[in-house]
Amino acid sequence: MLKISIITPTFNSVATLLSTMKSLLGQSYQNFDYIIVDGGSTDGTQDLIQTWEPRFANRLRWISEPDKGIYDGMNKGMKLAQGDIVGILNSDDYFTSDDVLARVAEAFEADPTLDVVYGDVHFVKGNSSDIVRYYSSERFTSDSFKNGFMPAHPSVYVRKEVFDRSGGYNLDYKIAADFEWLVRLFCKMKVKARYLNMDFVTMRVGGTSGKNIHSRLVILKEDVRACQENGVSTSVLRVATKYLFKLKELRPAYWKGFWARAFMIR
Structure with a gap:
């Protein structure tokens, strides 16, 4: 069963990050590895991550440190990823449906x-x-x-x-x-x-x-x-x-x- 790593780069995204995290938790395919790369937020983003971390049952890892922008954050997240498949879910975005990861895994497993x-x-x-x-x-x-x-x-x-x-x-x-x-x-x-x-x-x-x-x-x-x-x-x-x-x-x-x-x- 393929593991999918999801990387979320974020900076001062406390207003939107919760919907991002909830949409991942709501996926029918639960064999995922979640990495949040925070650029040193000062708006409560880190507190939000800490509050929701237990709900991911050891599937969430995160870091918070200054970076060179969103693409630097993506690269950092990819280096930490442990999955077979990797993708980006930005902190302003959320999955449209609960079967996205299932469909992705199905496609890779089929070929x-x-x-x-x-x-x-x-x-x-x-x-x-x-x-x-x-x-x-x-x-x-x-x-x-x-x-x-x-x-x-x-x-x-x-x-x-x-x-x-x-x-x-x-x-x-x-x-x-x-x-x-x-x-x-x-x-x-x-x-x-x-x-x-x-x-x-x-x-x-x-x-x-x-x-x-x-x-x-x-x-x-x-x-x-x-x-x-x-x-x-x-x-x-x-x-x-x-x-x-x-x-x-x-x-x-x-x-x-x-x-x-x-x-x-x-």
Whole structure:
């Protein structure tokens, strides 16, 4: 029976981390190893972890120390992982259903040569259940990277030994280290992957990679660099076309909020 390691990097996430932990405890597949890597929170996050630690029955390990950002936290967590399969569940996110890990384990057990599985995620605004964006990875191929499109990172599960061989997340990338890592996996390491047609994770709108125009420009530059460093030819203009696809992923709840903000409707 495969063990799955879940890594949660966190920093001052006391408002959302509980739902993350509860969604893991609620999984039907319970052969997991949970690692929380805290960046030195000061908002009560550490107290929350300590309070809930006993409920994980020795399956939770955590550290709290300064780090170099979220990708550094992910790398630290991966080094501590003891599972056969590893994946990321961010501290603002939670599993959409209780059978996510069961489906992941089933896929890997059915094919011992499989390196990676991935699927879909969706976005909500804050604690609302209204979907503002649905990110489907179904159309992804290795050629998609040149257009700036990747499988939804929070849905990606990889064999631990494959992650170790990949070298982990490159901390020279400030925002797009997940994109670069995936380009490396698919285009340089040529991993064998399978798409699972299911919604893995509910993500709260926000995150490191989508807050303002400056960060979007950084993403475009880093995406192009990631492709070029891994043998994929592209350009800033070509990578920028991903935003056209993102528009298609938006749901009515997003536009409702958009017009409310635009006209200051309260």
